[in-house]
Structure formats: structure tokens, C-alpha cells
Amino acid sequence: MSRVVGSELIEDARQRGRVVFEILPGDIITDVARETAARIGIRLVDGPLERPAPVKTDGTTAMRRLMYKRSARWVAPRRGAILPARRFSKLALVGAGGVGGNIAHLAAMADMADEIALIDIAPGLAAATALDLNHATGITGARARCLGGEDLSQVSGADVVVVTAGRARSPGMTRADLIGVNARVIQTAAEAIRTQAPQAIVIVVTNPLDEMTTEMLRATGFPRERVLGMAGTLDSSRFRNALAMAAGVTPADVQAITLGSHGEEMAPIPSLARIKGAPLEKFLSPERIAACVQDAVTGGGQVVALKKMGSATIAPAHASVELLDHIRGARSGPVPVSVRLDGEYGIEGVVLGVPAHLGASGLVEVEELRLTEEERDALRRAADAIKARLAS
Structure with a gap:
């Protein structure tokens, strides 16, 4: 029976890991499907394609393999090594309020960084949170050392910078209401990240998130791979x-x-x-x-x-x-x-x-x-x- 091949079949082939899509006689392929195939790298091939003949094993060989596996000398193949999760050398948090402080706590407990830097414009807030987290290590045994301050230069050398700074919503406000005020916060943070941590991955949490991620991309000039939004x-x-x-x-x-x-x-x-x-x-x-x-x-x-x-x-x-x-x-x-x-x-x-x-x-x-x-x-x-x- 003939099929109408649309973009959904091409996308399904990609999800299944295929790089070739077979077009059978009588199939009708849409222009959108051709464009989708070209965009995601799937090759359209006229069929029917010749399939390789199944490999047949004679009974003697199959029995020999079975007996070999049962012998004491047979060793199961080793599974591929599972690489351990890496630790960041430095994780920087721009904003040490409720979200930033909780991220620092969770990151320290997960042992994901050698150093966690907290930065906040509120005098003493970042330093107090860092000191509080360091005091907890006598109980938790966490290895990460935390430091805090008001100077954005503390993002220097960070592998990842998480930006949570900005005004939060009040009842009746939408996230979009925060665009003007929080864009200035993002611009300031972006300048410090661009100059002090030019190889960092940036995660934006500040609202309105999609718009502030866009502003971070523009202000840092980083490629899209290194500017992400948490939403x-x-x-x-x-x-x-x-x-x-x-x-x-x-x-x-x-x-x-x-x-x-x-x-x-x-x-x-x-x-x-x-x-x-x-x-x-x-x-x-x-x-x-x-x-x-x-x-x-x-x-x-x-x-x-x-x-x-x-x-x-x-x-x-x-x-x-x-x-x-x-x-x-x-x-x-x-x-x-x-x-x-x-x-x-x-x-x-x-x-x-x-x-x-x-x-x-x-x-x-x-x-x-x-x-x-x-x-x-x-x-x-x-x-x-x-x-x-x-x-x-």
C-alpha cells in the first residue's frame, strides 16, 4: 500500500537513530518531509533496498559455542567503564538570596565543586551565607569551600555561573513585568562573566527567564551552547x-x-x-x-x-x-x-x-x-x- 510520507515519519526515523529513509514504490513524499530530511541529515533513498541475507549457523558450530561458554575458561565480556561525574573547579552564583543560597547548599552536599563563590549586592549577605555553609561542613563533611562577597570579579575562573540575581515578583505581577529592571541586572552580570570567566557555561534563572537568557546571549556574545535558561x-x-x-x-x-x-x-x-x-x-x-x-x-x-x-x-x-x-x-x-x-x-x-x-x-x-x-x-x-x- 502506498503511503503519504510527512515530516512526522522523517522525525520518527531520526528518533530511532536512522540515517536513511526508504521510499517505496507508490509512496508520496511531501515537500515538508523533504525539507525536514535535509535539515536533520536523513538521506531519502528509493527502495526497495536489498537486505543482507541472515547469517545462518550450523548446529555443530552453535553447540560448540554453547559448550565453550559453559566451560570454566569462558569469561563474560567486560562492560564498558562508567565514568564518574566530574567536579567543577569553581561554581559561581550571582545572587545569594533564596534560590542562590539553596543552590549553594545543594551543590555543596552533592560534592560537585571544589569552590563555590556567592555574589550579591546586599552587604554581607553572600559572605554570611558562605560562612554559614562552611560552618556546616563539620557536620556534613562537604569538601567544597564557600566564599562570598559583593564584587562580581569573584566569577573569575568559574566553570559554570548561575545567575539568580534580580527583582522577584510580587502578587499580581507577571514575569514579563520584570523585563526592564532585571535586564540591567543581566547586563551587569554579563559584562563580568564575559571578561572574568570567558569560558564559563551560564545558567540564567532570573525572570522573565526566556527574555533574560536572550539578553545574556546578546551581552556576553557567547555561543548558544554556553548560555542556558533554567525553566x-x-x-x-x-x-x-x-x-x-x-x-x-x-x-x-x-x-x-x-x-x-x-x-x-x-x-x-x-x-x-x-x-x-x-x-x-x-x-x-x-x-x-x-x-x-x-x-x-x-x-x-x-x-x-x-x-x-x-x-x-x-x-x-x-x-x-x-x-x-x-x-x-x-x-x-x-x-x-x-x-x-x-x-x-x-x-x-x-x-x-x-x-x-x-x-x-x-x-x-x-x-x-x-x-x-x-x-x-x-x-x-x-x-x-x-x-x-x-x-x-
Whole structure:
């Protein structure tokens, strides 16, 4: 039977690790599929292709191999060595408030750096937090030495710089309301990072996150691989928590991801979410799923409304540490992170939350998931909204 070969089949082939896609007689291939294949490096080949004949083993050889494996001299092949996670020489945190202080604590407990530098314009805050963390080492045994101060030159020589500094939201404020004031904070931090730590990977946590990551890219001049935004890890965690509570399971039973912007245009992806390995519909009604999506989108605002002054600190710190773990090799696989897209998902030149593989040099590769058309539309709307905010 003839097929209509669209871009989704080409993307599926890429997800399966194929570099060749076979076009059978009678197949109709769309122009979009051809463009997608050219963009992601899949070769379209007219078929049917000749398959190699299966290797047949005679009974005598098969029995000889079996008996050899049963002998005392046979040794199982050694598994490839698993490389230990590396430790950063220096981790710098621009902002020593709730998020920065929690990141420093978690990083010290995870033994991920020789030195952790905290920087904050509030007199004494960074130094006090660093001293407090050093006092705890007599109990925790953490090897990292912490130092703190107000001078941005302390980012010097850092492998990774996490920027959390900036004004937090108050009740009634959106993240977009912070663009003007926090852009100046990012510009100041970027100048210090560009001159003092020119090889560092930068993780932006300051809101509005996608816009501030864009500003960090512009102000440092760094390649997109070394300027990342922490958003999707936090938003995905909130989505998993909402689904777990609705279904009456633990969050460990839930796999779910959130893409798009870190704001009103957030795009939780229900089609790929699973509870105990099964689609959401097995456990939840469409109305409950929609409520969980809304809970993820408004999760940060719920914390702001309860605190009155300030925003979430603990969950963003854990989300930031998850990115640090991927960079240093303590975790593997794709993780949602804000990066500037260069054609992935059909979007160009916009910082947006997408699943990506990270490594010692920062971004390794953006992973393109199979999304529904509605979910793709949500990504496009998020990109358009970010462009509009930056333009204004």
C-alpha cells in the first residue's frame, strides 16, 4: 500500500537513530518531509533496498559455542567503564538570596565543586551565607569551600555561573513585568562573566527567564551552547506533582515534560506524559488533565500569592542543580532547558524551553519530540509572544 510520507515519519526515523529513509514504490513524499530530511541529515533513498541475507549457523558450530561458554575458561565480556561525574573547579552564583543560597547548599552536599563563590549586592549577605555553609561542613563533611562577597570579579575562573540575581515578583505581577529592571541586572552580570570567566557555561534563572537568557546571549556574545535558561526542569516538576496528586500516586510514578516559555505561554505536553507507564487517560479524565496543565502554568504564581513578598526558592534551586548534574555527567538523557533555537521545531532565533542533551561544553543537541499539532502550535505561540515582548 502506498503511503503519504510527512515530516512526522522523517522525525520518527531520526528518533530511532536512522540515517536513511526508504521510499517505496507508490509512496508520496511531501515537500515538508523533504525539507525536514535535509535539515536533520536523513538521506531519502528509493527502495526497495536489498537486505543482507541472515547469517545462518550450523548446529555443530552453535553447540560448540554453547559448550565453550559453559566451560570454566569462558569469561563474560567486560562492560564498558562508567565514568564518574566530574567536579567543577569553581561554581559561581550571582545572587545569594533564596534560590542562590539553596543552590549553594545543594551543590555543596552533592560534592560537585571544589569552590563555590556567592555574589550579591546586599552587604554581607553572600559572605554570611558562605560562612554559614562552611560552618556546616563539620557536620556534613562537604569538601567544597564557600566564599562570598559583593564584587562580581569573584566569577573569575568559574566553570559554570548561575545567575539568580534580580527583582522577584510580587502578587499580581507577571514575569514579563520584570523585563526592564532585571535586564540591567543581566547586563551587569554579563559584562563580568564575559571578561572574568570567558569560558564559563551560564545558567540564567532570573525572570522573565526566556527574555533574560536572550539578553545574556546578546551581552556576553557567547555561543548558544554556553548560555542556558533554567525553566523546563522546574515547570516539568510542577506538572509531575500536579499529575501525581490528581492520580493518587507518587511523583516517582509520573513521567512528564513541559516545554515552551517560562510564563503564561508554558506548554505542558500531555500526549507524552505517562503514569506508571500508561497514558494519562487511563487514570485521569480530560478535565482533570486540563486542570493539571493549568496548575503547572500557575504554580509559580501560587507560591508568590502565598508568600506576598518574593517567589519560589526551593524548587528552582533543585531544578538548577538538575541542570548542573547533566553538565557534569551525573545524569544522562534529555532534560528540558531554555536554549536559542536554530531551526529545531521549525523555530529560529528564539530562546525557548525544549528537551536537550547537555555535557561538559553545555548544549550538545536539541532533541525533537513527536508532538501533536496542538502542542506544536503552543510552542509557536510561545515563540511569537517572546518575540513580541522583546520587540516592545
